[in-house]
Amino acid sequence: MILKKYTVIVLQRLNNLCSHFLKTYIPQVPQDTSAYFIFKLYNIFKEEIKRHNMDSLFFNIEVPLSRILADMERTGVMVDRKSLRELSKEVDLNIDNISKDIFKIAGQEFNLNSPKQLRKVLFENLGLPPQKKTKTGYSTDEEVLRKLSFKYHVAKLILEYRQFSKLKYTYLIPFIQQADNSSSKIHASFNQTATKTGRLSSSSPNLQNIPIREDFAQRIRRVFVPSFDGGYILSSDYSQIELRVLAHFSGEDALLHAFRNGKDIHLYTASILFGIDIQKVTKKQRDAAKRVNFGIIYGMSSYGLAKELHISEDEARSFIEDYFARYPKIKKFIDSIIKEAKSKGYVKTITGRIRYLPDINSSNRDLREFSFRQAINTPIQGTAADIIKIAMVNIFREFNKEGLSSKLILQVHDELVFDVNKKELKKVVDIVKNNMENSINLVVPLVANLKIGKNWLELSPLTSNNEI
DNA sequence: CGTCTCACG
DNA sequence: ACGTACGTGAGACGT
Numbered sequence: 001m002i003l004k005k006y007t008v009i010v011l012q013r014l015n016n017l018c019s020h021f022l023k024t025y026i027p028q029v030p031q032d033t034s035a036y037f038i039f040k041l042y043n044i045f046k047e048e049i050k051r052h053n054m055d056s057l058f059f060n061i062e063v064p065l066s067r068i069l070a071d072m073e074r075t076g077v078m079v080d081r082k083s084l085r086e087l088s089k090e091v092d093l094n095i096d097n098i099s100k101d102i103f104k105i106a107g108q109e110f111n112l113n114s115p116k117q118l119r120k121v122l123f124e125n126l127g128l129p130p131q132k133k134t135k136t137g138y139s140t141d142e143e144v145l146r147k148l149s150f151k152y153h154v155a156k157l158i159l160e161y162r163q164f165s166k167l168k169y170t171y172l173i174p175f176i177q178q179a180d181n182s183s184s185k186i187h188a189s190f191n192q193t194a195t196k197t198g199r200l201s202s203s204s205p206n207l208q209n210i211p212i213r214e215d216f217a218q219r220i221r222r223v224f225v226p227s228f229d230g231g232y233i234l235s236s237d238y239s240q241i242e243l244r245v246l247a248h249f250s251g252e253d254a255l256l257h258a259f260r261n262g263k264d265i266h267l268y269t270a271s272i273l274f275g276i277d278i279q280k281v282t283k284k285q286r287d288a289a290k291r292v293n294f295g296i297i298y299g300m301s302s303y304g305l306a307k308e309l310h311i312s313e314d315e316a317r318s319f320i321e322d323y324f325a326r327y328p329k330i331k332k333f334i335d336s337i338i339k340e341a342k343s344k345g346y347v348k349t350i351t352g353r354i355r356y357l358p359d360i361n362s363s364n365r366d367l368r369e370f371s372f373r374q375a376i377n378t379p380i381q382g383t384a385a386d387i388i389k390i391a392m393v394n395i396f397r398e399f400n401k402e403g404l405s406s407k408l409i410l411q412v413h414d415e416l417v418f419d420v421n422k423k424e425l426k427k428v429v430d431i432v433k434n435n436m437e438n439s440i441n442l443v444v445p446l447v448a449n450l451k452i453g454k455n456w457l458e459l460s461p462l463t464s465n466n467e468i
Numbered sequence: 469c470g471t472c473t474c475a476c477g
Numbered sequence: 478a479c480g481t482a483c484g485t486g487a488g489a490c491g492t
Contacts, residue, residue, distance in 0.1 A: 113489050115472055134472070141473060166474060169488055197484060199477085206486045209476035217475085242477090295482065304482030370481075377483040381477090385484095413477040413484085470492085477484080 017041055057351040061386070062192065064393045068408065069190040069200070071396070075407045076185035077207065078227040078419065079175060080455075087219060088172045091164050098161045105154045112161055115140050128152055163214065171220050174205050185227070190411065196374075198353045198382040198389075200411055208412045210456070221457035228405075228421045232452045235459055236432050237415035239447040240265055241384045242297050245350075248442040249379065250333035254326070259444035266290040272326050273319075292323055296330060297380050299373025334376055341375035349382035350440070387446070388414065391439035398431045417456065425452070429462060 011034065015025055018037050021044055026037055049058050103109045106125065110117045116137070122128045123138050130138040131147055138144075142162070148155035178186050186205065194201040202208040210224070211217030226233055243265055247255035258268040263278075270281040270289035281289075291308050298304070306316035324331040338360075341347050346356045355378045359367040388411065395416070396408065406424045410417035416436070420428050429450060436448035451459035 111490080114491080116490075136471070139472085162474080166488085170475065170486095174487090194486090195484065199484065201485055203486060206476085209474090209486070211475060213476085298483040299481095301480085301482060303480055308482070365479085366481080373481080373483065381484060384477095415477085471490085473488090475485100475487085 014038065014041075052354065053352050054354070057353055057386075061351065061389050061393060064396075065389055066192060068392055068396045069192060072190055072408055072410070073187055075409055075419070076180070076183070076187040077409050078183075078185050078225050079179050079223045080225050081176065081179055081184050083223045084172060084176050084179070087223070088168070088176065091168050091172060094164045095161065095168065098157055098164065102154060102157045102161065105157070112158070113165065118158065122148075122154070122158075126152075126154065128155070163217065167211070167217055167220065171205075171210070175223070178205060196355055197378050198349055198385040199413060200385070207410055218457055222455045224456035225454065227419050230422045231406075232420040232422065232425060232454065233456050233459065234418040234420045234425075234428060234432065234450065234452045234462075235415060235456065236418075236436055236448045236450045237412075238384070238388065238436065239449055241387065241414050241446070242380050243293060244442060244444050244446060245380050245383045245387075246297065246330065246333075247444045249383075250327075250329045251443065252327050252329040252333075255330075256444055266293060269293055273322060292319065295320075296323070296334075297377060299334075299376040301369075301373075337375050337379065338372050341371070347375050347378050349379055349386050351383075351386040353382055353386065355382070384414065387440050388416070388436075391436045392416065394435040394439060395431055398435065399428075402427060402431070404428065420452070 011026075014034060014037065018024055018026055018041070022037065022040055026034055049055060099112060102112065106121050108121070108125075110121055112118065118140050119138050122140065123130050128148055131144040132139045140158070142159065145155045145159045145162075149159060175186060180187070186207070188205055188207045189203050191201045191203060194203075200208075211220050224233065240259075243255065244259055246252075247259055254268070254272055255265070257263075258265050264286075266286050266289045267278055267281050269292065270276075270285045271278045273289055273292065274281070274285055276285075288309055292300070292305065295305050295308065300320065302313050302317040302320060305311075305319065306313040309316065309319075311319075337347060341357055341360050345358065345360065346354050348354055355374070357371045357375055360371040360375065362368045362371070392408065392411065399406065399408075404421070404424050404427060406418055406420045406428050408416060409419045416432065418428060418432065429452075433448055433450055437446045439446070450462040452462055453459035
């Protein structure tokens with residue numbers, strides 16, 4: 001069934017390519033001639049790939065990876081359907097109670113899922129003070145409701161309602177429906193050509209955005225379980241991979257020093273930024289430094305940082321100035337990336353993956369500055385994507401060589417998740433740790449943190465001292 | 469099908 | 478004066 005659906009899509013795309021590059025269509029004849037046309041296209045694209053110096057990226061990383069993604073899709077992820085149903089019941093009960101409370105305050109029933117109706121109830125009928133606008137009227141997004149919730153209980157209830165309904169419609173209902181009846185497995189798609197930076201994406205369902213931040217929502221993770229009797233879920237995530245990539249590209253001494261000596265990078269940044277000892281950095285200062293570090297990776301603006309830190313734009317501006325004064329090589333790196341993007345019209349990752357930025361010299365300031373931020377972010381995000389892809393290819397190869405039955409089941413950008421056969425745990429741990437930390441040589445070490453457990457929520461760190 | 473909202477890295 | 482943090486996918490609504 002599924003295969004049939006995709007065959008149609010693939011043939012249609014193949015025909016589009018034939019039309020564009022071969023100026024012909026695949027004839028509608030009884031024999032399948034598509035292999036012949038694929039070969040003709042291959043000869044054209046092979047040269048094009050070579051011309052762009054992407055042979056190695058394509059043949060050594062992306063092609064082997066496509067088989068791994070297919071394997072992950074086929075294997076699927078086991079879910080505990082009983083827990084899904086129980087969670088679903090609990091969520092329904094909460095939605096029911098909260099809805100009633102909201103309707104009582106509003107003095108009427110309305111569709112809580114409609115921003116339009118909600119906006120009317122909150123800002124017209126109940127007279128709450130609007131905080132910001134969208135294209136079509138007053139915004140009711142999370143930021144607005146959070147501000148209002150200090151004074152107005154109804155805003156807090158809406159926030160709670162939104163959380164539960166998100167869980168219900170985005171995760172619980174689709175998972176219950178999609179978990180295969182006999183095997184209890186969910187099979188997502190891992191898309192290799194969906195993003196502009198080289199990351200993967202996941203869809204139908206998206207398994208790269210399973211909740212983790214909110215307490216109640218976390219419980220969704222608990223339904224993801226091993227498929228082996230007495231088996232484990234093993235999760236391994238890269239520590240600060242994007243900041244390590246930034247350290248590599250910029251050569252910034254402070255970052256190099258921090259990563260080479262295993263320091264907490266946000267604490268370290270805070271101590272430099274505020275000019276104090278690491279021991280004296282407060283939680284708030286560390287958090288601010290963390291947001292600044294992220295800001296750098298995103299091509300930070302004073303406006304964006306001000307909003308993120310809840311400070312004035314002037315304060316944000318001086319924050320950024322301080323940052324660049326103390327991390328001069330990062331400033332240099334950013335300037336040189338933008339200069340290169342402007343002259344060449346594209347930026348590259350460490351493997352030579354290219355992203356074109358056609359608006360980098362636009363006379364429209366918004367478009368131009370958006371391209372600046374993409375020029376800064378893409379080599380960092382894309383290189384991190386390259387690194388984990390190489391690790392996946394090498395891990396898969398070694399699993400095959402060792403004849404392991406354990407499976408790679410998920411990739412979440414800086415994290416790999418494995419469905420582990422109990423008997424193979426030690427081997428799997430060694431292979432995963434080694435290949436993630438040695439997938440590529442940067443001027444700073446790569447660190448992978450491994451955790452195991454009986455589901456994707458309750459995981460314990462795995463250290464070298466652990467008995468396995 | 470665009471808009472709004474929100475889940476993740 | 479202006480006004481956006483980078484990259485995704487999905488569900489509901491309403492035109």
